[in-house]
Amino acid sequence: MNNQIIDTLKESFNGPLLQENPDANVSKSERIISLGTGAFILFNGITNIFSHPLISLGKIMIGGSLLQRGLTGYCPLKSAMEDSFETPAPLPLNSPQTYSVS
Template sequence: METTLNSIGNTLEEALLQDNPNANVERSERILSIGAGAFVFIKGIGNLFSHPLLALGELALGGGLVYRGVTGYCPVKAAKNLGNDAIIEETTVVIE
């Protein structure tokens, strides 16, 4: 049983957590995103017939979190950090 769990863990680590040169999400965030996204996605599948509108939101959110975890790239985080790299200081001279 333990060897099966180790092989599953190794497969996930090799396949899902490969290094991405465009990654802006740390390894721990990626693991948490995959776990939380899978939970929300499965919960959305369960709610599909009883609460379809809620289920669509859960499916979208869960899928987005899984995508973020697998790729290691978060477009929201990239957009947030976009303006921080190019801070330009301007000097204003007032002549009276």
């Protein structure tokens, strides 16, 4: 029973929901987690909009961002982090000075 449910979920995610994106920098498992978490946070923000409006707006923005990350497979924050951690090219060791040892 559980395997059938899991297989059904896998097939539904592999369809149009998790399409391949050439600019994607998020793995499939991260995308699925982002979709689930984003939907939960977004729903929580929408249901509490009248009791805590500012907190709910923050939740709606975060949940929407996670949903966008999960649907497109691209995360601008992850891209910026990867770019900042790239190692710079080594400096050339050409020395114009010559030394003689006698």
